[in-house]
Amino acid sequence: MLQSALPVDLVLPELTSALARSSNAVLVAPPGAGKTTRVPLAVLEEPWMAGKKILMLEPRRMAARSAAHYMASSLGEKVGGTVGYRVRMDSQTSKHTRIEVITEGILTRMLQTDPSLEEAGIVIFDEFHERSLQADLGLALCLEAQRVLREDLRLLVMSATIEAKPVASLMGGAPVIISEGKRYPVETRYYPRQGAAEQLAQHTVRVIKHAIAHDSGDILVFLPGEGEIRRVQGLLLSSGLPDAEVLPLYGALSQEAQEKALARGAAGKRKIVLSTSIAETSLTVEGVHVVIDAGLMRVPRFSPRTGMSRLETVQVSAASAEQRRGRAGRLGPGVCYRLWTEEQQQQLEPSGKPEMMETDLAPLMLELAAWGTHDPAQLSFLDQPPEGAVNQAVELLQLLGAMDKSGQLSIHGRKMAEQPLHPRLSHMVLRAMEHEERLGVLACDLAVLLAERDVLRWQQKDAAEADIVLRLQVLRAAGHEGETAFRGGLAEMKAAKRLVQEASRLKRSFGLQQALSDGSYDHLSGVLLAYAYPDRVGMPRRSGGAGLQLSGGRGAVLQPVQPLSAAPMLAAAELDDTGTAGRIRLAAWLEPAELERYFADSIKETRSVFWDAQSGTVRARLYRTFGSLILQERTLARPDPQEVAAALMEAVRTEGLDILPWNKTAVAYRQRLAFLHQADASWPDVSDEALLERLDDWLLPFLDGLGSRNDLQRLQVQQALEALVPWDKRQRLNEGAPTHCTVPSGSRIPVDYSDPSSPVVAVRLQELFGLHTTPLIGFGRMPVTLHLLSPASRPVQVTRDLASFWRNTYHEVKKDLKGRYPKHYWPDDPLTAVPTNRVRPRQQG
CATH class of the missing domain: 3.40.50.300 (P-loop containing nucleotide triphosphate hydrolases)
Structure with missing residues (x-):
C-alpha cells in the first residue's frame, strides 16, 4: 500500500x-x-x-x-x-x-x-x-x-x-x-561573512550555532565539497555539542553512512547534516526545518586549451538556491540562512549551465560512434555540444586508437565503448591485458583509483606526494582486514574498502580473477598511465629550464621534495590547468626503456633540416620523438642537398630578401625590371612579395652547395634574377630600360630607376645645350625626369618637359648661374649652343 x-x-x-x-x-x-x-x-x-x-x-x-x-x-x-x-x-x-x-x-x-x-x-x-x-x-x-x-x-x-x-x-x-506541490513558508535570512578574513568553515559554524540557539528542528547545511564538510565537522565536534549529532553526506561515503544521514535523527538529539549539492533535489533528509546554504558548489569544468578537466568551486544559480531553500519547508514552516548578501542574491545566474557545455566530451563522442554516428547534430540534443570540445574529443579518441580519421569506430574502440569507464581508462585496461593478465589486474586497480576521489584526499594537497603507487599501497592495505597502512581514520578506510570492492567488480567485468595486484608490477604503473594519458608523458625540459615538457605540448611542474622529482620521465594522470605549466597532482615513474618497449609504434623518427638563425647555418638533425617530446637527437652528417636548399629558402622567407648580397648591379637590375613591369605587366614582378612567392623559380637553382649565411654572400643575385626574364625580353631589356642615357655633350649619364614611376637622369645643365626635347625610355614611351645640375652638380631644376624649361625658365636660371659661375659658358640661346662638360666649349677656348 x-x-x-x-x-x-x-x-x-x-x-x-x-x-x-x-x-x-x-x-x-x-x-x-x-x-x-x-x-x-x-x-x-x-x-x-x-x-x-x-x-x-x-x-x-x-x-x-x-x-x-x-x-x-x-x-x-x-x-x-x-x-x-x-x-x-x-x-x-x-x-x-x-x-x-x-x-x-x-x-x-x-x-x-x-x-x-x-x-x-x-x-x-x-x-x-x-x-x-x-x-x-x-x-x-x-x-x-x-x-x-x-x-x-x-x-x-x-x-x-x-x-x-x-x-x-x-x-x-x-x-x-x-504539480504545484505543498510548500510551507520559509523565512530567508542573509548572513554574510564578518569581514574578508573570516574563513568559510568558521563562518558556517557561527551560523549553525546561531540556528541551534534560535530555531527548532534538524539542520541541513550545504557546503561545496568534502574538504569543507570535514573542516566544519571538526570545528563543531571540537566545540562540544552534547545534544546534536553531526553527520556528513557526500557521494564518496559508504552506503551505511549515507543512509544514517538521510534517516530521522536519534530521539532527544538534533541532527546537523553537512551535505554537498547531492541533497539539493534527489534525496529527502528527514526532519529538516533549517537550511544553511553556503551558496557554493563544486562542478567539473573542461578546458579545451589544455584538454583537461578540473573541479571548480562556483556560486550556485538562483534556481539551485531556491531548491535548497525549499528543503526547509517540506514538513512545516522553516528557516533558510544564506551566507551571502541580498545584493549578491540578485546577481546570481538564473540557472546552471548544462554539463554538455563544460565537460570532457570524449565519452560522449565514443558513445555516438558506437551508436553509429560521429556528428552530434544528427541527434536531438536540447543543447548542441561546443564544436571545439567535440573536435578535441575526436582527436583524443583517434590518439587512443578508438576511431579512424573518418570517425569510424575501430574494433579496439568498440571494446572500449563496452566498458563503464572513461575512454582513457578502458583503453588502459585493454592495452594492459594484451600484455599479461597480472598487468590487467594492476590496470583495473589504477582505473578505480583514477575514477574516484583521491584516497589520500585527507592530506593537504600541497603536502601529498603525487606518486600513484602510494595509492595502490593504500588500496592493498584496505583489502586486508585490520591493516591500516595510511594515516586516515575509519571513514577513510571504509572509503578505500569500497574502492577495493569496485576494483573486484571491474576485474570481473573484464574477465579477470585476481582480487588485487600484489605490487610486483607497480613499477609499470607509469606505462599504464601513459596508455591512458599519452598526451601527459613528461620529461625534464631539454633547455635545462624548470619543470617538465609534456608529450601533448604543454609544460608542467612537480612539487620538488618527493621521489618522483628524480624520475627521468613520468606519466601524469591529474594536473591542474592554471597558467602555462600545470601542477602535477598524480603521476607515476616511467623509465625511458619502458617507453621504448611498450610504445615502440608511437615513437617517430624524423629528419629535420632547418635554418638556425642564431648561428646563420643550415642544421641537419635526426629526431626520435614521442608526441612533442624529443627522446633523442643527433646530427646528420650528409643532409640531402635539396633539403638544405629548402632550408635556405625558408631562411629567406623568414629573414627577408635583405639576407641576400644585393650589390649595386643587382639592385639596379631589379629596379629596371620593376620599371618595365609597371609599364607592362608581361614583364616579371620583382616586388618583395612576388620574389618571396617565386623563390623556387629564381633562387633555388643557384643554392646548390650553399649552407650558411656566409655561403650566401657568394650568390650572384643579378644572375638569379635573370632567370625570371624570358629570353626574348632579355634581348630587349636595354632598349626598354637602358642603364645610361647619352646626352649632347657625349657623356653617358646613368638612369636612376629607384622610383619605377619616374626614372631620373641627373645631368649638368650645360651638357644638354642643343637638346630640344626630353629623352625617352620605356621603348620611347616615357620621358625621363631630368634633374638639372649646376657646374658644381648642385640641383637647379627638375623637369620632364625640357622644351618648356628652355622657353620659360632657362633665362631666369641663367642669370643666377652666371652670377655664381661667371667663368662658365652661359649662352643666350641654349638650343643652338654647343653642349659641354667643361667650363667652356673647346672651340671657344
Missing part, C-alpha cells in the same frame, strides 16, 4: 491519461512533491505497459539506491523484488524486478546493447533539470530509438525547476503536467 498522500498524487490521473494518449510527457514538480517515488508505481500497471519494465534514471548512485529502497518499502518488499536498482559496480535486481532505478550511464550501456529497449515500456528521466551529460545523451538516444525502432516506447521527463517548453518541443510537442 502507498503511504501518506503527497502533492504529486493530485496530478497522477492527469499524467497517466497523458501517457495513454501520447508517447511522451513532461512533469514539473518541486522538491518533496513525491514524483520520484510515486510516479513509477502509478504507471506500473497501466494497460500500455503490457507487463514491461520501467527504467527510471537518477543522476546519482545515492539517489538511485534511496528511491529504490523507499518504493520497495512502500510495497512491503525488499529491494530486488518488484523494485530494484542498478548503478555502476552495484546492482540489486531479480527476474521479478519491473521497476529498475538506474544511474544514467547504465541506460547508455543498455541502449548500446539493445537499441530498441524491448523489455522497457517507459523510460523516466528524473531530476532532468540537472542537465547531466549522460541524461542529455540518454534522452537523445531514446528519442532516436523511439523514432526508428519503438513507437510504443514512452518517455517521461521529470524535473523540479526547468523551462518545460523547450523540453516538450524537443519531445515532439509532449504534454506538460505541473
